[in-house]
Amino acid sequence: MSEPSFEEAQRELEGIVEHLESGQASLDEAITLWERGEELYRLCSTRLDTAQGKIEELARRVEAVKP
Amino acid sequence: MKIEAIEYGDRSVYTVSAFNRGVADWISRLPSLWVEGEVTELRRQDRWQSVFLTLKDPADGACLAVTMPRGQFDALRLDLADGERIHVFGRPQLYEARGDFRFRALTIERFGLGDHLAALERLKRKLADEGLFAPDRKRALPRFPRRIGLVTGNDAAAKRDVLTAITARFPPARILVAETYVQGPRAASAIAEALREICDAPEIDVVVLARGGGSFEDLLPFSDERLIRAIADCPVPIVSAVGHEQDVPLSDLVADARASTPTAAARLVVPDLAELNARLERSRAALARGTRSALDRERRRLDLARDHLRRAPLLMLERRRAALEQTAGRLRALSPRATLERGYAIVRAAGEIVRTSSQVAAGARLDVELGKGGLGARVEETR
Numbered sequence: 001m002s003e004p005s006f007e008e009a010q011r012e013l014e015g016i017v018e019h020l021e022s023g024q025a026s027l028d029e030a031i032t033l034w035e036r037g038e039e040l041y042r043l044c045s046t047r048l049d050t051a052q053g054k055i056e057e058l059a060r061r062v063e064a065v066k067p
Numbered sequence: 068m069k070i071e072a073i074e075y076g077d078r079s080v081y082t083v084s085a086f087n088r089g090v091a092d093w094i095s096r097l098p099s100l101w102v103e104g105e106v107t108e109l110r111r112q113d114r115w116q117s118v119f120l121t122l123k124d125p126a127d128g129a130c131l132a133v134t135m136p137r138g139q140f141d142a143l144r145l146d147l148a149d150g151e152r153i154h155v156f157g158r159p160q161l162y163e164a165r166g167d168f169r170f171r172a173l174t175i176e177r178f179g180l181g182d183h184l185a186a187l188e189r190l191k192r193k194l195a196d197e198g199l200f201a202p203d204r205k206r207a208l209p210r211f212p213r214r215i216g217l218v219t220g221n222d223a224a225a226k227r228d229v230l231t232a233i234t235a236r237f238p239p240a241r242i243l244v245a246e247t248y249v250q251g252p253r254a255a256s257a258i259a260e261a262l263r264e265i266c267d268a269p270e271i272d273v274v275v276l277a278r279g280g281g282s283f284e285d286l287l288p289f290s291d292e293r294l295i296r297a298i299a300d301c302p303v304p305i306v307s308a309v310g311h312e313q314d315v316p317l318s319d320l321v322a323d324a325r326a327s328t329p330t331a332a333a334r335l336v337v338p339d340l341a342e343l344n345a346r347l348e349r350s351r352a353a354l355a356r357g358t359r360s361a362l363d364r365e366r367r368r369l370d371l372a373r374d375h376l377r378r379a380p381l382l383m384l385e386r387r388r389a390a391l392e393q394t395a396g397r398l399r400a401l402s403p404r405a406t407l408e409r410g411y412a413i414v415r416a417a418g419e420i421v422r423t424s425s426q427v428a429a430g431a432r433l434d435v436e437l438g439k440g441g442l443g444a445r446v447e448e449t450r
Contacts, residue, residue, distance in 0.1 A: 006387075010387075013394055013398070016398065017394055017397045017398050017401065020398070020401040021401060027403060027406065028422070030401070030403055031403050031420065034401070034402040041394075041398065045388075045391065048387060048391065051384055052381070055381055055384065056381075
């Protein structure tokens with residue numbers, strides 16, 4: 001299975017949280033969902049870090065050519 | 068008195084001086100008497116010894132020069148105006164140095180309004196009753212006349228003064244000049260005719276009727292009914308620039324505007340080119356300022372947009388991160404961790420959660436997750 005996009009991962013994460021909040025998940029299910037949630041969180045967080053790095057690099061380059 | 072003559076053979080010749088002295092002596096023996104006439108050309112100045120005036124016969128215009136010592140004249144407090152009928156008591160005199168004959172006044176008495184003044188006053192009332200002087204008849208003068216008509220006497224001064232004043236104020240002015248008689252019995256109809264002709268000339272937008280200062284009589288044609296009616300009928304606006312400030316000929320009253328000096332006439336008929344240029348220059352400067360400020364405003368807006376552009380991605384990231392962290396917070400709050408806190412444990416063997424004892428055998432390695440921390444353990448037995 002290919003890596004989900006940031007938006008897909010975030011949507012899935014939020015779906016998990018909502019499901020957990022509804023209180024309908026069994027303990028087993030809860031644990032599985034939690035682990036998946038943490039995984040999704042890491043994925044999203046990494047994506048954001050990467051994006052931020054790119055943006056800052058771009059900004060530095062723009063500043064450099066500014067007269 | 069004995070006047071000596073020079074004898075050239077049988078001819079007796081007198082020097083000018085001797086002749087004048089002789090005539091003066093003879094004239095001085097004439098009796099003092101009263102003379103009636105109208106005052107014209109009254110000339111009085113504080114630094115002069117004498118006051119001068121010309122006494123005019125209203126019937127045929129015959130004139131008599133009159134002088135009176137200024138002190139005596141002032142003491143009479145007559146406040147004479149040109150055109151007034153007076154009686155002068157005095158005696159004839161010859162001013163020897165110049166051979167000038169004049170009437171030396173001993174006293175002066177006013178004798179009612181002059182015929183001219185009275186007639187003029189009647190005419191003025193009649194024309195006023197007809198509404199010829201009404202303010203609502205006055206037409207506005209054009210701001211930029213294509214062509215200016217100038218009706219003036221052939222006395223060069225008035226024409227030159229008006230032309231100079233107009234061209235000084237507005238050099239490109241186009242002026243059509245009509246010269247005519249402005250004095251004498253034919254003046255009024257001649258001026259009226261000149262006025263009609265100049266109004267028929269193409270592109271004439273305003274006409275200046277100009278006449279320099281002069282005596283009461285000199286200005287009379289400008290109060291003549293024929294001319295007044297011609298002015299009233301004139302199809303283009305007329306400026307009357309006749310005489311000086313104190314003169315008010317009827318032409319001043321019927322014209323659309325009145326000017327007491329050539330400069331004032333110029334101010335009425337043409338704009339001040341220098342001022343126009345200055346205003347244009349100011350407008351141009353304002354235009355440049357306005358354009359620059361618009362440019363500056365747009366540049367500031369662009370700068371602001373660029374700043375927003377630069378900040379936007381990071382801002383978006385921040386928002387996403389905040390949302391993510393919030394979601395993660397909720398996730399963790401719901402995690403079984405809370406359950407573990409209460410004393411439960413999660414047991415995993417080879418990554419799988421152990422749910423039944425049959426999943427593991429004795430000696431198997433277990434990962435135990437506790438409320439705080441975890442344990443590595445081995446299975447002693449299964450039950």
